[in-house]
Amino acid sequence: MQFAQQARTLAVRTVRHAALAGVLLASAVTAMAQTDTPAGTWQTIDDSTGQPKALVQITQDSNGLFDGKVIKGLGANNQPDRRCSACTDARKDQLILGMTIINDMQKDGDGWDHGQILDPENGKVYKCKMHLEDGGNKLVVRGYIGVSLLGRSQTWVRQQ
Template sequence: MKKILILFLFGLWLNTVSAQKASDITGTWWNDEKTSKIEVVEEDGVFSGTIVYLIPEKYENGQPPKDDENPDPALRNRSVVGLQILSSLKYDASEQEWQGGRIYDPKSGKTYDCFGWFKDDPNTLFLKGYVVGIKWLGKSTEWTRTSLN
């Protein structure tokens, strides 16, 4: 009986240690191509991500590229550095994923519904953008945790 109790308590502890928290998504992430860093922050339980760094090779005439594919002509002259590309994500503890978000692709100027999750490694964030409410009809990307420097 004592061994069963010890195993049960160990199982509870292990489950607590491995459970992710909503805030695990916050921090700075390399995009899948390692060309930009995105800082994910939380405000009132809602997570958003902004491009905070772009590798110098992507600069044009010493300036970061513009959001020239944006469908709104009035926004095409803004820099992609400082551009919020991830918005409205909320953590669903029962699914252990962030849902209900939107992700903007500055290369195409398109915005998609999205959700995010971790598999085994909290330093690799998986995001999937999709259209018309069909999650399996979309594209996944992997972001890697990094530092701002």
């Protein structure tokens, strides 16, 4: 009788451990999926002050292309009525909040390339490339004219 009870206890513990292992594995797979792609929410940093500037949400469309839009201004940029007065394209005088500033990024080797990024501060549109660092927690975004040597990079931080 005692042996049967010990076997039953061991079986229950084994099932619990297996269930816990399954939950942990699923969490790890989800975390990995979120960190091997630029999809997610990113905190941008102001080049001149080093302070958080905005939150940009990057999403993947049905064609596998990535776009990013401003979902929140931070600090001095937290002005919902702020407009892109310097823009020269269809975004001229449009609200920056909700504006798509990254277009058509596509997977290219270890990064994403062949897209464009708008700098709402000066209204200019640049070619763009980006890659992940720090286990997918940082996104290095480079805007450039012509060749990528002629540009600047920003490191954005993934938000959970």
